[in-house]
Amino acid sequence: MASYLRGIHTPHRKGTKNSPAVRMDIPQRVTIPMSMHIGKPAVPTVKVGDLVKVGTKIGDADGYISSNVYSGVSGKVTKLTDYLMHNGAATTAVVIESDGEMTIDESITPPTVNSKQELVEAIKASGIVGLGGAGFPTYVKLDVDPGRIDYLIINGAECEPYVTSDTATMLTRSDDMVDALNALNRHLGIKQVIIGVESHNKKALEAMKRMAASVDGFSVKVQSLPAVYPQGGEKVLVYHTTGRKIANNKLPIDVGCIVLNCTTVAAIGAYLRTGMPLVEKCVTVEGGAVKQPQNVIAPIGASLKDLFDFCGGLTEDPAKIIYGGPMMGITVANLDMSVIKNTNAVLALTKKESKLPKTTSCIRCGACINTCPFGLEATSIAEAYEKKDAAMLSELSVQSCMECGCCSFVCPANRPLVQINKLSKQFLREEAKKESDK
Numbered sequence: 001m002a003s004y005l006r007g008i009h010t011p012h013r014k015g016t017k018n019s020p021a022v023r024m025d026i027p028q029r030v031t032i033p034m035s036m037h038i039g040k041p042a043v044p045t046v047k048v049g050d051l052v053k054v055g056t057k058i059g060d061a062d063g064y065i066s067s068n069v070y071s072g073v074s075g076k077v078t079k080l081t082d083y084l085m086h087n088g089a090a091t092t093a094v095v096i097e098s099d100g101e102m103t104i105d106e107s108i109t110p111p112t113v114n115s116k117q118e119l120v121e122a123i124k125a126s127g128i129v130g131l132g133g134a135g136f137p138t139y140v141k142l143d144v145d146p147g148r149i150d151y152l153i154i155n156g157a158e159c160e161p162y163v164t165s166d167t168a169t170m171l172t173r174s175d176d177m178v179d180a181l182n183a184l185n186r187h188l189g190i191k192q193v194i195i196g197v198e199s200h201n202k203k204a205l206e207a208m209k210r211m212a213a214s215v216d217g218f219s220v221k222v223q224s225l226p227a228v229y230p231q232g233g234e235k236v237l238v239y240h241t242t243g244r245k246i247a248n249n250k251l252p253i254d255v256g257c258i259v260l261n262c263t264t265v266a267a268i269g270a271y272l273r274t275g276m277p278l279v280e281k282c283v284t285v286e287g288g289a290v291k292q293p294q295n296v297i298a299p300i301g302a303s304l305k306d307l308f309d310f311c312g313g314l315t316e317d318p319a320k321i322i323y324g325g326p327m328m329g330i331t332v333a334n335l336d337m338s339v340i341k342n343t344n345a346v347l348a349l350t351k352k353e354s355k356l357p358k359t360t361s362c363i364r365c366g367a368c369i370n371t372c373p374f375g376l377e378a379t380s381i382a383e384a385y386e387k388k389d390a391a392m393l394s395e396l397s398v399q400s401c402m403e404c405g406c407c408s409f410v411c412p413a414n415r416p417l418v419q420i421n422k423l424s425k426q427f428l429r430e431e432a433k434k435e436s437d438k
């Protein structure tokens, strides 16, 4: 148990924490990928020349673990093109030239929800996925026997440096969150809600306490979390809010919990009230190379270039552009990449900010193991990966690594431990596929 309390103190660098979210100018063009979620890509429902409006469906979910995709601008479809996601996956993207009008699709009306199944179907239709980074289709998490749910845990931890888009949600979208919680209480029977917020995020804590006091008929508790990274990791959050420990290869629901990010909860509430599906995203635009760092509401599919231009442009050629925070984010190749559903931040880092220290030999200090929230043995994992020893990698539970980066952060030899863990997990996936193909 005690290992769950481990973690690191990272510099917060949350220069935008008081930045109200500002809606960006309507981009001339959006490029909307069909694979902005975990699971199968959506199938495009439009063709070149089609006219679309804000909220028009342009991609149909393909199967159970998938998600609908909608247009965030009005205009004309000009291209269906190949698109390489930041994680290396290839998909199709729909390119739409905006007419600058932002006309709303006539079909947009609030969904009718009178039962659990109608709520789940509505959230499925909305295209909402985990907006804190994971991108897992939200309706799937909620499509469970209500008798299994003891707690809804709302993740307001936002523990990554720089990122404050969830804080913007907590400060300004309490009403949307209340609408969602009322619906989840009514139709899923959720009676206990716990919102986890880091102790240093005082304004968000106060806003969530005010929100909790306004809810009637069920319990909403606001829990102050230690200001230690990574509080936002699902297993860490469940442990710190309920004391329940999730075993390897198990999910929060296996210990009676559903975990939703606070911005996901707000998106559910807004959809139930308006019927407007997920077409835009609040993104923290930060880093030393950004002229005016701020939280920006962008239509999904807006290019990073348009996003940075809205923030006054860049002060220098950035050495690194990252989707997400510096601990768990992924470097992207160019500024033509799009804001997608689960983009919570885009960082443009200077050479100084992103300089990597020299890697030296492991000195067997054990800091990586002592810091890991799960006590994983990063050194042994690295050795097993070098030998391509799948059995040993499984025994060392590398699959339970949440890629938080704490081990790499503390390593005095600057070894790329989290990167090796990612490669090890990929290696195990490939080995499993080889086995299933036999």
Ligand code: SF4
Pocket (backbone or CB within 6 Å): 371, 372, 373, 374, 375, 376, 378, 400, 401, 402, 403, 404, 405, 406, 407, 408, 417, 418, 421
């Ligand atoms: S990246 Fe994985 S091994 Fe490293 S500290 Fe995080 S969970 Fe542990």
Ligand code: SF4
Pocket (backbone or CB within 6 Å): 361, 362, 363, 364, 365, 366, 367, 368, 369, 378, 379, 410, 411, 412, 413, 414, 415, 417
């Ligand atoms: S922290 Fe770095 S130097 Fe220390 S044991 Fe782990 S890998 Fe080796």
